[in-house]
Amino acid sequence: MISLKHGRFSARAVGADEVIARLLIPVNANITAGGIQYNNLFYECDPEIASGVRVFGRTTCEARIDDNCVDYIYVRFDKNSIFKKHYLLKKRDVFKGKAHLDTDVMADWVDTQKEINLFTLDSLSNINNKDEFNRKGNERLNEIYESRRVHGKDIKKNRKNELDSLGRTHVANGRSEPLLPSSSNVLLLPGREENKDG
Known part of the structure; x- marks a missing residue:
């Protein structure tokens, strides 16, 4: 002791x-x-x-x-x-x-949200430029549609003028009808029965 x-x-x-x-x-x-x-x-x-x-x-x-x-x-x-x-x-x-575990989960969630919705000075300038991009894009689309409208304008009239110049139509009652070729120019092909005999 x-x-x-x-x-x-x-x-x-x-x-x-x-x-x-x-x-x-x-x-x-x-x-x-x-x-x-x-x-x-x-x-x-x-x-x-x-x-x-x-x-x-x-x-x-x-x-x-x-x-x-x-x-x-x-x-x-x-x-x-x-x-x-x-x-x-x-x-x-x-x-x-x-x-502590709950705060870690919350902090991770906040970090992932920041990564998903990343907001920088570049993204701010992109937002400011977005209206300009949209305006230029709409102008380009309008130019394309205008050229299509001009190209496709008066299709029926243009078709009629082309057929008239070729002499393939005659106008009856204001409607154009194509002329069919004469029967002398039509060739008849042998049918099913003629093939069996021949």
Whole structure:
């Protein structure tokens, strides 16, 4: 048995946040000028830490998350410090009370919608040019239809004039009828019965 009289013992008091944080899933978070970032979520950050990040750029820190709730995250900035609880920023309140998996699904859906409906400066200029394209296209179509109208105008009259010039019609009661060739020019082909005899 070890005597407590000669043994040495050291301990420190820890808060509830530290105990809970050590039981949760360890992850890495980024400290940005806009706050502490984990995936698509931003959490509040101390102003002096955020100002340091503005000078030195983005840094990473150890964090602990509760998979079932995105409302808060436990973060410590170095190995010797304790975990502190940081709450979700107001601008991300749409995710409040949801699980991390749900927020990932929502973020993926938003990303796919952005890819499908990609809106850039080029697409904006295309929208502005769309009316011009439509106007030019309609002008071209009208030119094509005009040339077809001119080409197909007075077809009956043109046909009659052509047949008159060839002498193949005579006009009776204002209607043109084609003249049939005389019977001397018609050749009779042998029928079925004549083929059997021959």
